[in-house]
Amino acid sequence: MNATPDLLSIGDICSETGLSPDVIRVWERRYGFPMPIRLPSGHRRYLTSDLRRLRLIAEAVAEGSRPGLAVKADDATLRKLLVRNHPKAWGPVLESLKAAVLAMDSAEIRTLLQTAFAAQPLKEFLSHVVDPLLEWVGYSWAEGTLGIHQEHLVTEILEDFLRQTRQALPPLPSKGAVLLTTLPGERHRLGLLMAALLYAAKGIRVELLGVDLPVASIAHAARTLNVDRVAVSLSIQSSGEPTRKLLLDLLERLPPRCRLLIGGQGAARTRRVEGVERMTGIGDI
Numbered sequence: 001m002n003a004t005p006d007l008l009s010i011g012d013i014c015s016e017t018g019l020s021p022d023v024i025r026v027w028e029r030r031y032g033f034p035m036p037i038r039l040p041s042g043h044r045r046y047l048t049s050d051l052r053r054l055r056l057i058a059e060a061v062a063e064g065s066r067p068g069l070a071v072k073a074d075d076a077t078l079r080k081l082l083v084r085n086h087p088k089a090w091g092p093v094l095e096s097l098k099a100a101v102l103a104m105d106s107a108e109i110r111t112l113l114q115t116a117f118a119a120q121p122l123k124e125f126l127s128h129v130v131d132p133l134l135e136w137v138g139y140s141w142a143e144g145t146l147g148i149h150q151e152h153l154v155t156e157i158l159e160d161f162l163r164q165t166r167q168a169l170p171p172l173p174s175k176g177a178v179l180l181t182t183l184p185g186e187r188h189r190l191g192l193l194m195a196a197l198l199y200a201a202k203g204i205r206v207e208l209l210g211v212d213l214p215v216a217s218i219a220h221a222a223r224t225l226n227v228d229r230v231a232v233s234l235s236i237q238s239s240g241e242p243t244r245k246l247l248l249d250l251l252e253r254l255p256p257r258c259r260l261l262i263g264g265q266g267a268a269r270t271r272r273v274e275g276v277e278r279m280t281g282i283g284d285i
Contacts, residue, residue, distance in 0.1 A: 007037065007045040016051055017058045024054075031071040055142035062138075062235070079139070097133055101154045102146070109157050117165065122201050123282055126194050130158065134190065155190065162193040172203030177227040181209040181218055183246050188235040191264050195231060198285040215246055219253035229259040231279075234266030247273050 010021050013034075028034060034054060036044035053075075060070040060081040070081060093116050100108040116129045137154055140146035171177075178199050180192050189211050196206045207225045209218070222230050230250070234243060243266065251260050251273065262270065263279035272278070279285065 006048055008048065008051055010036075010044050010046070013046055013051060013054060017054050019054065019058050027057075027067065027071050031068060033071050052142075052144050055144070056139075059138050059142040093129060094132055094136070097129075098136060101137070101150055104150060104153055106153060106157060109154060110161065113157070113161050117161075122198065126198070126282055130194065134158075158190060159193055162190075162197050166193075166197045166200045166206065169197075169200040169203075171200070171205035173205075175203040175205070176229070177205035177207060177225065179207045179209060179218070179222050179225060179227045179230045180233070181213045181221075181230070182211040182233050183243060183250075184212060184214055186233070186235060187211045188233065188264075191235070192233045194282065195233060195263060195285060198282060199231075202285075215250045215253065218250055219255075222258055223255050227258065229261060230254060231261045231263060233264040234262055234270060235264055241271070243270050244273055247276055251275050 008016075010024060013019070013024060014021055024034065028036070034046055034050040036046050039045055056075070056078045057067075057070045057073075060073075060078055061067050065081045070078065073081065093112060097109065097112050100112060113129070117125050120128065133154070137146060137151055141148065141151045180196050180199070182188065182192060192208065192211065196208050200206050205227075207221070207227060209221055213221075218230060218232075232247070232250075247260070247262065247270070254260060259277060260275065261277045261279055263281075263284070267278050268280060
């Protein structure tokens with residue numbers, strides 16, 4: 001229980017931002033933020049304004065910004081870190097999508113997605129509409145102008161749309177098969193679904209196993225499903241040496257002549273592993 005309605009415990013902060021207590025304390029020690037209020041009992045408490053800023057920082061770090069830069073940045077700079085420039089031609093579509101998300105108009109969101117999808121090539125649809133929409137959702141949630149219920153609604157609609165669109169694309173036997181998944185602890189699903197749709201559009205048979213799968217299970221599925229490649233999606237949170245070790249383990253377990261590919265924002269931040277192919281963007285699929 002908080003001491004006052006305006007003060008938050010470190011547990012409150014962690015549950016609202018996804019940051020760990022250790023990360024928050026490291027930032028406090030290194031960068032001087034967040035600076036907690038100490039109660040007579042010695043417990044840390046944080047202001048609600050700290051929560052809003054920490055959400056923005058956490059989102060910027062998840063998008064690849066260095067923690068030291070993000071923590072020290074002012075709100076205007078944080079927005080620049082979070083929101084990239086996208087083709088102006090799709091501005092009206094994005095504005096309409098934003099309004100529909102805020103109104104929780106699920107029918108309108110689906111209609112706008114379908115209209116945008118039909119109006120341009122698949123890769124442009126994903127990079128000009130889906131990506132910037134997700135950026136706006138992430139920023140708006142972090143800023144506090146979008147509720148978690150609205151974020152969940154648009155995420156579920158996007159997942160449904162990507163799955164249904166993929167299922168309408170028949171595989172071509174000559175194009176091979178790909179297994180898509182994420183490593184243990186990685187639960188980011190939308191990037192996986194976008195990659196699955198791109199593979200399916202090329203006629204490649206897609207076997208989608210979802211997220212957070214043990215290495216041994218991925219290798220077993222690759223053999224059983226007889227795929228010629230395994231594509232692993234990595235977010236920023238799943239990059240680094242622990243991920244590299246998991247990839248080495250997976251590479252050793254895969255059947256001969258089965259390629260291992262990695263993509264997503266975490267791929268560029270993971271040290272190269274011989275035998276593992278790296279995709280830097282949707283253009284590589």
